[in-house]
Amino acid sequence: MVGCKDENTVEEKPEDTATSGTLTLGMGAKWGNEDFVVEQVYFDTYGNRIRVDKFMSYISEIHLVRADGSEVLLKDFYLADFENDVNLNYTVPSGNYVGLKLGLGVPAAYNKHEDPAQYPSSHPLSVAGSQGMFWYWNTGYIFTKFEGKIDTTGTPGAELLDSFLFHIGDDPYYRELSFTGLNLNVAPNSPASLQLNIFVDQILAPASGTSIDLATNAVTHTSELDVLATSFFDNYAAAIAVE
Protein backbone atom coordinates (compact mmCIF):
# COMPACT_ATOMS: atom_id res chain seq x y z
CA MET A 1 0.00 0.00 0.00
CA VAL A 2 1.16 3.51 -0.75
CA GLY A 3 0.55 5.40 2.44
CA CYS A 4 -0.11 9.09 2.61
CA LYS A 5 2.64 10.17 0.27
CA ASP A 6 1.89 12.66 -2.45
CA GLU A 7 0.63 10.35 -5.14
CA ASN A 8 2.12 12.46 -7.87
CA THR A 9 5.59 12.04 -6.53
CA VAL A 10 7.44 8.83 -6.93
CA GLU A 11 10.76 8.46 -5.16
CA GLU A 12 13.14 6.01 -6.66
CA LYS A 13 16.43 4.33 -5.94
CA PRO A 14 18.27 6.16 -3.20
CA GLU A 15 21.95 6.10 -4.14
CA ASP A 16 25.21 7.40 -2.80
CA THR A 17 24.51 11.11 -2.59
CA ALA A 18 28.16 12.05 -3.05
CA THR A 19 28.21 10.76 -6.61
CA SER A 20 24.61 11.26 -7.54
CA GLY A 21 21.99 13.93 -7.85
CA THR A 22 18.28 14.25 -8.14
CA LEU A 23 16.38 14.43 -11.36
CA THR A 24 12.76 15.40 -11.65
CA LEU A 25 11.02 14.05 -14.69
CA GLY A 26 7.81 15.94 -15.26
CA MET A 27 5.09 14.49 -17.40
CA GLY A 28 2.07 16.39 -18.57
CA ALA A 29 -0.47 16.75 -21.33
CA LYS A 30 -0.99 19.95 -23.32
CA TRP A 31 -3.60 21.30 -25.69
CA GLY A 32 -1.75 23.87 -27.75
CA ASN A 33 0.04 26.09 -25.32
CA GLU A 34 -2.31 25.35 -22.47
CA ASP A 35 -2.33 22.55 -19.95
CA PHE A 36 -4.67 19.87 -21.18
CA VAL A 37 -7.61 19.21 -18.88
CA VAL A 38 -9.50 15.94 -18.87
CA GLU A 39 -13.28 16.44 -19.07
CA GLN A 40 -12.91 19.92 -20.51
CA VAL A 41 -14.50 20.60 -23.90
CA TYR A 42 -12.18 21.55 -26.76
CA PHE A 43 -12.73 22.38 -30.41
CA ASP A 44 -10.72 20.14 -32.71
CA THR A 45 -9.55 21.19 -36.17
CA TYR A 46 -12.64 19.67 -37.77
CA GLY A 47 -14.95 21.88 -35.75
CA ASN A 48 -16.09 19.08 -33.48
CA ARG A 49 -16.47 19.80 -29.80
CA ILE A 50 -14.66 17.04 -27.96
CA ARG A 51 -14.21 16.10 -24.34
CA VAL A 52 -11.58 13.54 -23.35
CA ASP A 53 -12.72 11.61 -20.28
CA LYS A 54 -9.83 9.22 -20.08
CA PHE A 55 -6.32 9.28 -21.45
CA MET A 56 -4.01 6.69 -19.99
CA SER A 57 -0.89 5.14 -21.40
CA TYR A 58 1.93 2.80 -20.53
CA ILE A 59 5.37 4.30 -20.82
CA SER A 60 8.16 1.78 -20.51
CA GLU A 61 11.90 1.56 -20.17
CA ILE A 62 12.59 5.21 -19.52
CA HIS A 63 16.35 5.72 -19.78
CA LEU A 64 18.75 8.62 -19.64
CA VAL A 65 21.50 8.40 -22.25
CA ARG A 66 25.08 9.63 -21.91
CA ALA A 67 27.22 10.94 -24.75
CA ASP A 68 29.06 7.61 -24.94
CA GLY A 69 25.77 5.83 -25.48
CA SER A 70 25.59 4.25 -22.03
CA GLU A 71 22.20 4.36 -20.36
CA VAL A 72 20.73 4.79 -16.90
CA LEU A 73 17.33 3.25 -16.25
CA LEU A 74 14.89 5.61 -14.61
CA LYS A 75 11.77 3.49 -14.68
CA ASP A 76 10.92 0.16 -16.22
CA PHE A 77 7.13 0.54 -16.40
CA TYR A 78 4.96 3.51 -15.76
CA LEU A 79 1.23 3.83 -16.25
CA ALA A 80 0.54 7.47 -16.98
CA ASP A 81 -2.88 8.93 -16.35
CA PHE A 82 -2.91 12.26 -18.15
CA GLU A 83 -5.67 13.49 -15.93
CA ASN A 84 -2.87 14.68 -13.65
CA ASP A 85 0.53 16.11 -14.38
CA VAL A 86 3.16 14.24 -12.45
CA ASN A 87 6.67 14.78 -11.26
CA LEU A 88 8.73 11.64 -10.94
CA ASN A 89 11.80 12.07 -8.79
CA TYR A 90 14.87 9.97 -9.31
CA THR A 91 18.34 9.78 -7.87
CA VAL A 92 20.75 9.23 -10.71
CA PRO A 93 24.54 9.05 -11.06
CA SER A 94 26.16 12.45 -11.49
CA GLY A 95 27.23 13.39 -14.96
CA ASN A 96 26.08 14.78 -18.23
CA TYR A 97 23.19 13.27 -20.14
CA VAL A 98 22.44 13.97 -23.76
CA GLY A 99 19.34 11.94 -24.39
CA LEU A 100 16.16 10.34 -23.09
CA LYS A 101 14.72 7.07 -24.36
CA LEU A 102 11.34 5.58 -23.67
CA GLY A 103 8.84 3.14 -25.07
CA LEU A 104 5.16 3.76 -25.68
CA GLY A 105 3.28 0.68 -24.59
CA VAL A 106 4.59 -2.49 -22.96
CA PRO A 107 7.53 -4.25 -24.62
CA ALA A 108 6.77 -7.62 -26.19
CA ALA A 109 8.73 -9.58 -23.60
CA TYR A 110 6.33 -8.41 -20.92
CA ASN A 111 3.16 -8.12 -22.90
CA LYS A 112 1.14 -11.13 -23.96
CA HIS A 113 2.39 -14.15 -22.15
CA GLU A 114 3.01 -12.64 -18.79
CA ASP A 115 0.57 -13.10 -15.96
CA PRO A 116 -0.53 -9.85 -14.28
CA ALA A 117 -1.21 -11.87 -11.12
CA GLN A 118 2.51 -12.47 -10.65
CA TYR A 119 3.23 -8.84 -9.75
CA PRO A 120 2.59 -7.20 -6.40
CA SER A 121 -0.39 -4.82 -6.46
CA SER A 122 1.84 -1.76 -6.47
CA HIS A 123 3.35 -2.78 -9.82
CA PRO A 124 1.91 -1.05 -12.90
CA LEU A 125 1.58 -4.39 -14.71
CA SER A 126 -0.28 -6.08 -11.82
CA VAL A 127 -3.98 -6.85 -11.67
CA ALA A 128 -4.70 -3.81 -9.51
CA GLY A 129 -1.92 -1.61 -10.87
CA SER A 130 -2.92 -2.06 -14.50
CA GLN A 131 -6.22 -0.27 -13.73
CA GLY A 132 -8.12 -1.96 -16.50
CA MET A 133 -5.35 -1.66 -19.08
CA PHE A 134 -5.40 -5.41 -19.85
CA TRP A 135 -7.45 -7.52 -22.22
CA TYR A 136 -8.50 -10.60 -20.30
CA TRP A 137 -10.10 -12.44 -23.22
CA ASN A 138 -6.92 -12.16 -25.25
CA THR A 139 -4.13 -11.60 -22.78
CA GLY A 140 -2.05 -8.53 -23.37
CA TYR A 141 -1.88 -4.97 -22.12
CA ILE A 142 -3.84 -2.11 -23.58
CA PHE A 143 -1.04 0.36 -24.29
CA THR A 144 -3.23 3.41 -24.47
CA LYS A 145 -6.82 4.30 -23.73
CA PHE A 146 -8.22 7.50 -25.15
CA GLU A 147 -11.93 7.89 -24.54
CA GLY A 148 -14.49 10.62 -24.47
CA LYS A 149 -17.50 12.33 -25.96
CA ILE A 150 -18.00 14.42 -29.04
CA ASP A 151 -20.51 16.87 -30.45
CA THR A 152 -20.08 16.79 -34.21
CA THR A 153 -22.31 19.83 -34.78
CA GLY A 154 -19.78 22.01 -33.01
CA THR A 155 -22.57 24.01 -31.37
CA PRO A 156 -21.36 25.70 -28.19
CA GLY A 157 -23.40 24.47 -25.25
CA ALA A 158 -24.85 21.48 -27.09
CA GLU A 159 -24.72 18.12 -25.40
CA LEU A 160 -21.86 15.84 -26.44
CA LEU A 161 -23.88 12.90 -27.65
CA ASP A 162 -21.44 10.65 -29.45
CA SER A 163 -18.58 8.64 -28.02
CA PHE A 164 -15.08 7.99 -29.15
CA LEU A 165 -12.88 5.20 -27.86
CA PHE A 166 -9.35 4.23 -28.76
CA HIS A 167 -8.02 1.11 -27.07
CA ILE A 168 -4.67 0.43 -28.63
CA GLY A 169 -2.32 -2.41 -27.82
CA ASP A 170 -0.53 -5.41 -29.28
CA ASP A 171 3.18 -5.82 -29.99
CA PRO A 172 3.39 -4.12 -33.41
CA TYR A 173 2.22 -0.87 -31.86
CA TYR A 174 5.07 -0.65 -29.36
CA ARG A 175 7.09 2.46 -30.19
CA GLU A 176 10.60 3.25 -28.99
CA LEU A 177 11.26 6.95 -28.84
CA SER A 178 14.61 8.61 -28.53
CA PHE A 179 15.08 12.28 -27.69
CA THR A 180 18.55 13.56 -28.44
CA GLY A 181 20.41 16.81 -28.15
CA LEU A 182 19.72 17.30 -24.45
CA ASN A 183 22.28 18.80 -22.16
CA LEU A 184 21.38 17.74 -18.68
CA ASN A 185 23.87 18.04 -15.86
CA VAL A 186 23.22 16.01 -12.77
CA ALA A 187 25.36 16.74 -9.72
CA PRO A 188 24.99 16.54 -5.95
CA ASN A 189 23.09 19.54 -4.59
CA SER A 190 21.96 20.79 -7.97
CA PRO A 191 18.65 19.23 -8.86
CA ALA A 192 18.05 18.73 -12.56
CA SER A 193 14.75 18.45 -14.35
CA LEU A 194 13.27 17.27 -17.59
CA GLN A 195 9.76 17.84 -18.85
CA LEU A 196 7.92 15.42 -21.10
CA ASN A 197 4.91 17.00 -22.78
CA ILE A 198 2.22 15.23 -24.75
CA PHE A 199 0.37 17.54 -27.12
CA VAL A 200 -3.11 16.03 -27.28
CA ASP A 201 -4.24 18.38 -30.04
CA GLN A 202 -1.38 17.13 -32.21
CA ILE A 203 -2.46 13.51 -31.79
CA LEU A 204 -5.65 14.41 -33.62
CA ALA A 205 -4.13 16.97 -35.94
CA PRO A 206 -0.44 16.24 -36.45
CA ALA A 207 1.91 18.64 -38.21
CA SER A 208 2.64 15.85 -40.65
CA GLY A 209 0.79 12.58 -40.76
CA THR A 210 -2.86 11.60 -40.86
CA SER A 211 -5.37 13.74 -39.01
CA ILE A 212 -8.13 11.98 -37.15
CA ASP A 213 -11.68 13.26 -37.45
CA LEU A 214 -13.49 11.84 -34.45
CA ALA A 215 -16.81 12.44 -36.19
CA THR A 216 -16.07 9.68 -38.66
CA ASN A 217 -13.28 7.68 -37.02
CA ALA A 218 -14.36 7.23 -33.45
CA VAL A 219 -13.64 3.69 -32.35
CA THR A 220 -10.81 1.20 -32.45
CA HIS A 221 -10.04 -1.76 -30.24
CA THR A 222 -6.91 -2.29 -32.33
CA SER A 223 -6.81 -4.66 -35.22
CA GLU A 224 -4.16 -5.74 -37.62
CA LEU A 225 -3.37 -3.21 -40.33
CA ASP A 226 -5.69 -1.02 -38.36
CA VAL A 227 -5.26 2.31 -40.10
CA LEU A 228 -6.89 4.26 -37.32
CA ALA A 229 -4.90 2.65 -34.51
CA THR A 230 -1.71 3.10 -36.50
CA SER A 231 -2.43 6.76 -37.25
CA PHE A 232 -3.28 7.38 -33.63
CA PHE A 233 -0.13 5.75 -32.34
CA ASP A 234 2.12 7.38 -34.94
CA ASN A 235 0.63 10.76 -34.13
CA TYR A 236 0.89 10.10 -30.42
CA ALA A 237 4.58 9.20 -30.74
CA ALA A 238 5.16 12.40 -32.73
CA ALA A 239 3.23 14.54 -30.27
CA ILE A 240 5.70 14.05 -27.43
CA ALA A 241 8.33 16.64 -26.77
CA VAL A 242 11.08 16.78 -24.17
CA GLU A 243 12.38 20.01 -22.73
Added chain:
Amino acid sequence: MRQLLLWSNLLLFLGIASCGPAVSDSPKDLPVRLRVPQGFPSLDFPPDNQPTQARIELGRRLFYHTDLSMDGKTNCGTCHVQSSAFTDGRTIAQGAHGQSGRRNTPTLANLGWSPYLMAEGGVPSLELQALAPLHEPSEMGINMMDAVARINAHEDLRALNRLAYGRDSLDPFTITRALAAFQRTMISGDSKYDQFKAGVSNLTDLERKGMELFFSKRLQCSECHSEPFFTDYGFYNVGLYTTYPDPGLERKTHLKADSGNFKTPTLRNIAVTAPYMHDGSLNTLEDVIAFYDSGGKGHHQQDKRIRELHLSQEEKEALVAFLHTLTDWNFLQNKTLSPWDE
Protein backbone atom coordinates in the same frame (compact mmCIF):
# COMPACT_ATOMS: atom_id res chain seq x y z
CA MET B 1 -28.23 -4.79 5.69
CA ARG B 2 -25.32 -4.38 3.32
CA GLN B 3 -23.68 -2.05 5.77
CA LEU B 4 -24.07 -4.62 8.55
CA LEU B 5 -22.56 -7.35 6.47
CA LEU B 6 -19.63 -5.21 5.61
CA TRP B 7 -19.02 -4.43 9.23
CA SER B 8 -19.11 -8.00 10.38
CA ASN B 9 -16.61 -8.90 7.68
CA LEU B 10 -14.38 -6.08 8.70
CA LEU B 11 -14.50 -7.11 12.34
CA LEU B 12 -13.65 -10.63 11.39
CA PHE B 13 -10.79 -9.34 9.32
CA LEU B 14 -9.42 -7.26 12.17
CA GLY B 15 -9.84 -10.18 14.52
CA ILE B 16 -7.63 -12.30 12.35
CA ALA B 17 -5.02 -9.66 11.79
CA SER B 18 -4.47 -9.32 15.52
CA CYS B 19 -4.12 -12.96 16.40
CA GLY B 20 -0.39 -13.26 15.86
CA PRO B 21 1.54 -15.99 14.10
CA ALA B 22 -0.97 -17.89 12.06
CA VAL B 23 -0.13 -21.53 11.63
CA SER B 24 0.64 -23.05 15.00
CA ASP B 25 0.55 -26.78 14.35
CA SER B 26 1.79 -26.18 10.76
CA PRO B 27 -0.07 -28.94 8.92
CA LYS B 28 1.41 -30.04 5.58
CA ASP B 29 -0.17 -29.81 2.17
CA LEU B 30 -0.15 -33.09 0.25
CA PRO B 31 0.59 -33.54 -3.44
CA VAL B 32 -2.21 -35.05 -5.46
CA ARG B 33 -1.91 -37.40 -8.42
CA LEU B 34 -4.85 -36.93 -10.73
CA ARG B 35 -6.20 -40.05 -12.39
CA VAL B 36 -5.81 -39.67 -16.14
CA PRO B 37 -8.32 -41.72 -18.14
CA GLN B 38 -7.12 -44.41 -20.50
CA GLY B 39 -6.22 -43.01 -23.90
CA PHE B 40 -5.64 -39.46 -22.61
CA PRO B 41 -2.15 -38.00 -22.85
CA SER B 42 -0.37 -37.22 -19.60
CA LEU B 43 -1.42 -34.04 -17.88
CA ASP B 44 1.14 -31.27 -17.41
CA PHE B 45 1.06 -28.68 -14.67
CA PRO B 46 2.76 -25.30 -14.47
CA PRO B 47 5.85 -25.53 -12.24
CA ASP B 48 4.38 -23.01 -9.80
CA ASN B 49 1.05 -24.78 -9.57
CA GLN B 50 1.55 -28.49 -9.08
CA PRO B 51 -1.64 -30.06 -7.76
CA THR B 52 -1.98 -30.41 -3.99
CA GLN B 53 -4.93 -31.10 -1.73
CA ALA B 54 -5.07 -27.59 -0.33
CA ARG B 55 -4.73 -25.91 -3.73
CA ILE B 56 -7.54 -27.94 -5.24
CA GLU B 57 -9.77 -27.49 -2.20
CA LEU B 58 -9.11 -23.76 -2.10
CA GLY B 59 -9.94 -23.58 -5.81
CA ARG B 60 -13.15 -25.48 -5.29
CA ARG B 61 -14.27 -23.13 -2.54
CA LEU B 62 -13.41 -20.09 -4.61
CA PHE B 63 -15.18 -21.51 -7.65
CA TYR B 64 -18.39 -21.64 -5.63
CA HIS B 65 -17.82 -18.51 -3.55
CA THR B 66 -20.17 -15.59 -4.12
CA ASP B 67 -17.75 -13.19 -2.45
CA LEU B 68 -15.62 -13.41 -5.57
CA SER B 69 -18.34 -11.79 -7.65
CA MET B 70 -19.07 -8.12 -8.03
CA ASP B 71 -22.69 -8.35 -6.98
CA GLY B 72 -22.09 -10.86 -4.18
CA LYS B 73 -24.67 -13.19 -5.70
CA THR B 74 -22.97 -15.11 -8.45
CA ASN B 75 -19.97 -17.41 -8.63
CA CYS B 76 -18.33 -19.51 -11.30
CA GLY B 77 -20.85 -22.27 -10.57
CA THR B 78 -23.75 -19.97 -11.47
CA CYS B 79 -22.87 -20.30 -15.14
CA HIS B 80 -20.72 -23.41 -14.98
CA VAL B 81 -23.21 -25.87 -13.42
CA GLN B 82 -21.82 -29.32 -12.74
CA SER B 83 -24.95 -31.31 -13.61
CA SER B 84 -24.84 -29.71 -17.06
CA ALA B 85 -21.10 -30.46 -17.46
CA PHE B 86 -20.39 -26.93 -16.21
CA THR B 87 -22.68 -25.11 -18.62
CA ASP B 88 -25.87 -23.20 -17.76
CA GLY B 89 -28.55 -24.12 -20.29
CA ARG B 90 -28.83 -20.49 -21.39
CA THR B 91 -28.48 -19.35 -24.97
CA ILE B 92 -26.14 -16.54 -23.98
CA ALA B 93 -24.49 -16.27 -20.59
CA GLN B 94 -25.86 -13.39 -18.57
CA GLY B 95 -23.33 -10.75 -17.73
CA ALA B 96 -20.58 -13.11 -18.66
CA HIS B 97 -16.92 -12.45 -19.01
CA GLY B 98 -15.08 -12.82 -22.26
CA GLN B 99 -17.41 -11.79 -25.04
CA SER B 100 -19.65 -10.43 -22.40
CA GLY B 101 -23.29 -11.18 -23.02
CA ARG B 102 -22.66 -12.61 -26.46
CA ARG B 103 -21.54 -16.17 -26.01
CA ASN B 104 -22.91 -19.43 -24.77
CA THR B 105 -21.26 -20.81 -21.64
CA PRO B 106 -18.86 -23.61 -22.64
CA THR B 107 -18.24 -26.84 -20.73
CA LEU B 108 -15.14 -26.94 -18.53
CA ALA B 109 -14.26 -30.62 -19.00
CA ASN B 110 -10.62 -31.60 -19.59
CA LEU B 111 -9.34 -28.03 -19.82
CA GLY B 112 -6.02 -29.10 -18.30
CA TRP B 113 -5.15 -30.39 -21.77
CA SER B 114 -6.41 -27.41 -23.67
CA PRO B 115 -3.55 -25.50 -25.33
CA TYR B 116 -5.47 -22.22 -24.97
CA LEU B 117 -8.82 -21.00 -23.78
CA MET B 118 -11.84 -19.01 -24.92
CA ALA B 119 -13.54 -19.25 -28.29
CA GLU B 120 -10.74 -17.35 -30.03
CA GLY B 121 -8.01 -19.09 -28.07
CA GLY B 122 -6.61 -15.81 -26.79
CA VAL B 123 -5.76 -16.98 -23.29
CA PRO B 124 -2.79 -19.32 -22.89
CA SER B 125 -3.48 -20.91 -19.48
CA LEU B 126 -6.17 -21.66 -16.94
CA GLU B 127 -4.30 -19.47 -14.49
CA LEU B 128 -4.62 -16.47 -16.80
CA GLN B 129 -8.15 -17.39 -17.79
CA ALA B 130 -9.31 -17.14 -14.19
CA LEU B 131 -8.65 -13.41 -14.32
CA ALA B 132 -11.26 -12.90 -17.02
CA PRO B 133 -14.43 -13.72 -15.07
CA LEU B 134 -13.19 -11.73 -12.11
CA HIS B 135 -13.24 -8.54 -14.06
CA GLU B 136 -15.78 -6.20 -15.37
CA PRO B 137 -14.67 -4.86 -18.72
CA SER B 138 -14.74 -1.30 -17.44
CA GLU B 139 -12.99 -0.95 -14.11
CA MET B 140 -11.28 -4.21 -13.83
CA GLY B 141 -8.37 -4.32 -11.46
CA ILE B 142 -10.05 -2.20 -8.90
CA ASN B 143 -13.00 -4.52 -8.69
CA MET B 144 -10.87 -7.58 -8.43
CA MET B 145 -9.11 -6.00 -5.47
CA ASP B 146 -12.48 -5.47 -3.77
CA ALA B 147 -13.23 -9.14 -4.26
CA VAL B 148 -9.82 -10.02 -2.87
CA ALA B 149 -10.55 -8.02 0.27
CA ARG B 150 -13.92 -9.73 0.73
CA ILE B 151 -12.40 -13.17 0.25
CA ASN B 152 -9.68 -12.46 2.78
CA ALA B 153 -12.32 -11.98 5.44
CA HIS B 154 -12.82 -15.75 5.48
CA GLU B 155 -10.41 -17.41 7.87
CA ASP B 156 -11.04 -20.88 6.41
CA LEU B 157 -9.92 -19.66 3.01
CA ARG B 158 -6.91 -17.88 4.45
CA ALA B 159 -5.85 -21.03 6.26
CA LEU B 160 -6.15 -23.07 3.07
CA ASN B 161 -4.29 -20.36 1.19
CA ARG B 162 -1.39 -20.46 3.66
CA LEU B 163 -1.23 -24.20 3.34
CA ALA B 164 -1.52 -24.15 -0.43
CA TYR B 165 0.73 -21.29 -1.42
CA GLY B 166 2.51 -20.23 1.75
CA ARG B 167 1.09 -16.74 1.59
CA ASP B 168 -0.73 -15.19 4.48
CA SER B 169 -3.53 -13.63 2.45
CA LEU B 170 -5.21 -14.47 -0.77
CA ASP B 171 -4.17 -12.30 -3.69
CA PRO B 172 -4.76 -12.38 -7.45
CA PHE B 173 -1.88 -14.82 -7.81
CA THR B 174 -3.11 -17.42 -5.34
CA ILE B 175 -6.76 -17.01 -6.33
CA THR B 176 -6.09 -17.60 -10.01
CA ARG B 177 -3.68 -20.46 -9.25
CA ALA B 178 -6.22 -22.19 -7.00
CA LEU B 179 -9.08 -21.79 -9.48
CA ALA B 180 -6.86 -23.32 -12.16
CA ALA B 181 -5.74 -26.17 -9.87
CA PHE B 182 -9.38 -27.04 -9.19
CA GLN B 183 -10.40 -26.79 -12.82
CA ARG B 184 -7.61 -29.19 -13.83
CA THR B 185 -9.39 -31.83 -11.74
CA MET B 186 -12.46 -31.52 -13.97
CA ILE B 187 -11.50 -34.61 -15.92
CA SER B 188 -14.12 -36.41 -17.92
CA GLY B 189 -13.21 -39.67 -19.63
CA ASP B 190 -15.64 -42.26 -18.32
CA SER B 191 -18.56 -42.11 -20.73
CA LYS B 192 -20.41 -45.08 -22.11
CA TYR B 193 -18.30 -44.69 -25.23
CA ASP B 194 -15.08 -44.86 -23.16
CA GLN B 195 -16.40 -47.92 -21.36
CA PHE B 196 -17.25 -49.46 -24.71
CA LYS B 197 -13.70 -48.83 -25.90
CA ALA B 198 -12.34 -50.36 -22.71
CA GLY B 199 -14.50 -53.40 -23.36
CA VAL B 200 -16.64 -53.06 -20.25
CA SER B 201 -19.82 -51.71 -21.82
CA ASN B 202 -21.74 -52.24 -25.01
CA LEU B 203 -23.29 -49.88 -27.52
CA THR B 204 -26.72 -50.41 -29.05
CA ASP B 205 -26.89 -50.99 -32.80
CA LEU B 206 -28.10 -47.44 -33.33
CA GLU B 207 -25.27 -45.98 -31.22
CA ARG B 208 -22.75 -48.10 -33.05
CA LYS B 209 -24.10 -46.98 -36.41
CA GLY B 210 -23.83 -43.38 -35.25
CA MET B 211 -20.25 -43.98 -34.13
CA GLU B 212 -19.33 -45.37 -37.54
CA LEU B 213 -20.91 -42.39 -39.26
CA PHE B 214 -19.17 -39.97 -36.93
CA PHE B 215 -15.74 -41.43 -37.70
CA SER B 216 -16.51 -41.98 -41.40
CA LYS B 217 -14.76 -40.37 -44.38
CA ARG B 218 -18.18 -39.43 -45.63
CA LEU B 219 -19.10 -37.22 -42.67
CA GLN B 220 -15.61 -36.28 -41.42
CA CYS B 221 -16.91 -35.17 -38.01
CA SER B 222 -13.91 -36.71 -36.28
CA GLU B 223 -11.44 -34.73 -38.35
CA CYS B 224 -12.24 -31.69 -36.23
CA HIS B 225 -13.87 -33.38 -33.24
CA SER B 226 -10.94 -35.75 -32.86
CA GLU B 227 -10.23 -38.15 -30.02
CA PRO B 228 -9.62 -38.31 -27.16
CA PHE B 229 -11.13 -34.90 -26.40
CA PHE B 230 -13.39 -34.73 -29.45
CA THR B 231 -11.69 -31.52 -30.45
CA ASP B 232 -8.52 -30.77 -32.40
CA TYR B 233 -8.44 -27.27 -30.83
CA GLY B 234 -8.48 -25.90 -34.36
CA PHE B 235 -10.49 -22.88 -35.55
CA TYR B 236 -13.09 -23.27 -38.26
CA ASN B 237 -15.92 -21.48 -39.91
CA VAL B 238 -18.73 -24.02 -40.07
CA GLY B 239 -21.06 -21.68 -41.94
CA LEU B 240 -23.49 -20.98 -39.15
CA TYR B 241 -24.12 -17.57 -40.76
CA THR B 242 -23.31 -15.82 -43.99
CA THR B 243 -22.36 -12.77 -41.90
CA TYR B 244 -21.21 -13.51 -38.38
CA PRO B 245 -22.29 -10.99 -35.73
CA ASP B 246 -19.47 -12.35 -33.52
CA PRO B 247 -16.20 -12.26 -35.51
CA GLY B 248 -14.69 -15.19 -33.56
CA LEU B 249 -10.98 -15.68 -34.20
CA GLU B 250 -10.85 -12.50 -36.27
CA ARG B 251 -11.28 -10.57 -33.05
CA LYS B 252 -7.90 -11.87 -31.94
CA THR B 253 -5.90 -12.10 -35.17
CA HIS B 254 -7.63 -9.16 -36.89
CA LEU B 255 -7.51 -11.16 -40.12
CA LYS B 256 -10.58 -11.16 -42.35
CA ALA B 257 -9.71 -14.75 -43.25
CA ASP B 258 -10.44 -15.73 -39.64
CA SER B 259 -13.91 -14.24 -39.59
CA GLY B 260 -16.43 -16.70 -38.14
CA ASN B 261 -13.70 -19.12 -37.10
CA PHE B 262 -14.39 -20.63 -33.69
CA LYS B 263 -12.45 -23.16 -31.67
CA THR B 264 -13.77 -26.68 -32.21
CA PRO B 265 -15.71 -27.45 -29.03
CA THR B 266 -15.29 -30.76 -27.26
CA LEU B 267 -18.23 -33.11 -27.70
CA ARG B 268 -17.74 -34.85 -24.38
CA ASN B 269 -20.99 -34.60 -22.36
CA ILE B 270 -22.56 -32.88 -25.35
CA ALA B 271 -26.03 -34.31 -24.57
CA VAL B 272 -26.23 -32.23 -21.37
CA THR B 273 -24.75 -28.96 -22.65
CA ALA B 274 -27.60 -27.60 -24.79
CA PRO B 275 -28.07 -25.13 -26.36
CA TYR B 276 -25.26 -25.36 -28.90
CA MET B 277 -22.73 -23.35 -30.85
CA HIS B 278 -20.80 -20.29 -29.65
CA ASP B 279 -24.00 -18.27 -29.44
CA GLY B 280 -26.33 -21.04 -28.30
CA SER B 281 -28.36 -20.61 -31.47
CA LEU B 282 -29.13 -24.32 -31.96
CA ASN B 283 -31.38 -25.76 -29.29
CA THR B 284 -31.01 -29.49 -29.60
CA LEU B 285 -28.61 -32.10 -30.93
CA GLU B 286 -31.22 -32.85 -33.58
CA ASP B 287 -30.94 -29.21 -34.68
CA VAL B 288 -27.13 -29.48 -34.83
CA ILE B 289 -27.29 -32.61 -36.96
CA ALA B 290 -29.90 -31.00 -39.21
CA PHE B 291 -27.58 -28.02 -39.54
CA TYR B 292 -24.61 -30.18 -40.61
CA ASP B 293 -26.86 -32.18 -42.92
CA SER B 294 -27.91 -28.97 -44.67
CA GLY B 295 -24.27 -28.14 -45.43
CA GLY B 296 -24.17 -24.82 -43.59
CA LYS B 297 -25.28 -21.40 -44.78
CA GLY B 298 -22.50 -21.14 -47.33
CA HIS B 299 -20.25 -18.49 -45.76
CA HIS B 300 -17.50 -17.71 -48.27
CA GLN B 301 -14.89 -18.94 -45.77
CA GLN B 302 -16.83 -21.99 -44.68
CA ASP B 303 -14.71 -25.11 -44.17
CA LYS B 304 -14.89 -27.41 -47.22
CA ARG B 305 -15.93 -30.35 -45.07
CA ILE B 306 -19.18 -28.66 -44.17
CA ARG B 307 -21.36 -29.54 -47.15
CA GLU B 308 -24.67 -31.28 -47.75
CA LEU B 309 -24.54 -34.76 -46.21
CA HIS B 310 -27.83 -36.27 -47.45
CA LEU B 311 -28.39 -38.12 -44.18
CA SER B 312 -31.39 -40.43 -43.86
CA GLN B 313 -33.69 -40.00 -40.87
CA GLU B 314 -32.18 -43.12 -39.30
CA GLU B 315 -28.65 -41.83 -39.81
CA LYS B 316 -29.55 -38.60 -38.08
CA GLU B 317 -31.00 -40.52 -35.17
CA ALA B 318 -27.92 -42.73 -35.05
CA LEU B 319 -25.62 -39.72 -34.82
CA VAL B 320 -27.66 -38.25 -31.99
CA ALA B 321 -27.65 -41.61 -30.22
CA PHE B 322 -23.88 -41.80 -30.54
CA LEU B 323 -23.43 -38.28 -29.18
CA HIS B 324 -25.47 -39.38 -26.15
CA THR B 325 -22.90 -42.08 -25.39
CA LEU B 326 -20.34 -39.33 -24.71
CA THR B 327 -22.02 -38.41 -21.42
CA ASP B 328 -19.91 -39.18 -18.36
CA TRP B 329 -22.43 -39.50 -15.53
CA ASN B 330 -19.76 -39.85 -12.90
CA PHE B 331 -18.32 -36.48 -13.97
CA LEU B 332 -21.72 -34.82 -13.57
CA GLN B 333 -22.12 -36.18 -10.05
CA ASN B 334 -18.58 -36.41 -8.75
CA LYS B 335 -18.74 -34.92 -5.24
CA THR B 336 -15.18 -33.60 -5.39
CA LEU B 337 -16.31 -31.21 -8.13
CA SER B 338 -19.43 -30.03 -6.29
CA PRO B 339 -19.84 -27.17 -3.83
CA TRP B 340 -18.27 -28.18 -0.52
CA ASP B 341 -20.43 -28.99 2.50
CA GLU B 342 -20.28 -26.17 4.95
